[in-house]
């Protein structure tokens with residue numbers, strides 16, 4: 001029996017893999033991590049971080065416009081895409097180095113290579129030709145954009161990966177998709193001055209989110225000039241004199257300078273020997289794991305997007321940390337996947353946590369809804385036509401707040417804190433007991449007096 005070279009081999013240096021490697025090394029394990037692209041993974045290199053930087057850039061347009069109502073005279077602002085992308089790239093390079101430094105300081109060996117499992121304990125590194133025997137293996141390979149069924153002209157279509165590196169800001173963009181990445185990029189391009197068409201096959205954007213939130217955000221996005229076409233798909237893309245003509249399923253056409261698909265992401269499970277190692281996949285296309293992120297092979301674990309549980313960076317990080325504590329820290333730890341707060345960095349922003357009204361009505365005997373929409377104070381002098389939505393979903397039997405849905409400036413920041421209250425099982429009365437901070441938007445969350453609706457489940461016949 002050959003000796004193990006490492007206690008832990010991590011495949012993929014993204015959010016989950018980096019955290020797991022560092023914590024395991026801190027517990028005394030000999031750790032090696034392979035990364036085929038860039039250390040930091042999707043979130044740092046081509047996800048959350050660069051996206052939020054583009055979101056910040058896109059929001060200045062409103063600030064310049066709104067300043068006039070507050071007495072400022074602002075010369076016509078101009079925007080330079082190349083400067084934004086170069087500055088963003090510099091920051092991403094800095095962050096990648098910081099991740100490399102943190103891993104190296106923890107004693108983790110990083111190999112810049114694609115890793116392939118040859119058998120349940122052997123990892124082959126394509127770039128160096130090395131074979132590594134590992135006592136434990138963590139698969140943290142993330143997910144990749146999935147452009148959907150092949151259509152004519154798919155080669156002209158970009159995904160979010162390429163959107164971060166466009167040479168110029170397109171004047172007219174079509175974004176296909178209705179999830180948070182589609183909605184965010186539609187808002188980014190719109191804020192930067194492009195004409196944006198969003199095409200989605202479902203009946204409304206942000207499937208799975210609260211219905212009021214979906215309707216409110218759609219209205220707000222349309223007010224900002226984003227054209228939203230639902231119930232349709234792009235069936236083909238033709239190139240025509242430097243621009244593109246996207247054909248829609250109803251026979252219509254949209255002429256644009258760029259076509260981006262944000263039609264979903266698929267877990268990275270192919271082509272690196274999972275089958276050879278005996279790792280089972282689940283019905284949702286991700287790696288099947290138990291509550292401790294253990295796969296069907298007892299010494300192989302998987303965390304993050306490759307497991308297709310909740311595909312968010314903080315979740316991948318928690319799963320990676322819990323894995324390292326469980327296997328190397330002698331502290332079995334499960335991740336609590338309930339009530340995960342999350343944001344959509346659209347314009348206006350979305351913050352959401354817990355049950356939607358529909359989910360609450362399907363699972364609880366009694367549900368009370370509290371909600372309000374209002375014009376934010378800042379919009380008054382600015383003369384901006386926008387409204388905030390705030391909604392609490394309350395369990396009518398226990399009075400616990402089981403859902404909170406916000407559309408408006410800083411919604412992501414607000415819902416992070418609402419998350420603490422909800423994790424502590426706060427009731428509506430607890431919310432009401434808190435003194436308002438005035439004048440803020442979030443004060444509405446503690447001053448919602450009137451029930452907007454109340455639902456009671458009929459007893460089964």
Ligand SMILES: Cc1cc2nc3c(=O)[nH]c(=O)nc-3n(C[C@H](O)[C@H](O)[C@H](O)COP(=O)(O)OP(=O)(O)OC[C@H]3O[C@@H](n4cnc5c(N)ncnc54)[C@H](O)[C@@H]3O)c2cc1C
Pocket residue numbers: 011012013014015016017034035036037038039040041042043044046047048049051113114115116140141142143160181268272303304305306311312313314316
């Ligand atoms: C555009 C966009 C915006 C997003 N915005 C947010 C947000 O605002 N908030 C949020 O919480 N989440 C956001 N996400 C999701 C977030 O990025 C992911 O949930 C998170 O990165 C998952 O971490 P992970 O460790 O599972 O995988 P990843 O971070 O994807 O890391 C996996 C790594 O494995 C590497 N790899 C794959 N196969 C191999 C192999 N065989 N050998 C070696 N290396 C391999 C990949 O190159 C990659 O670096 C966003 C995602 C995208 C695409």
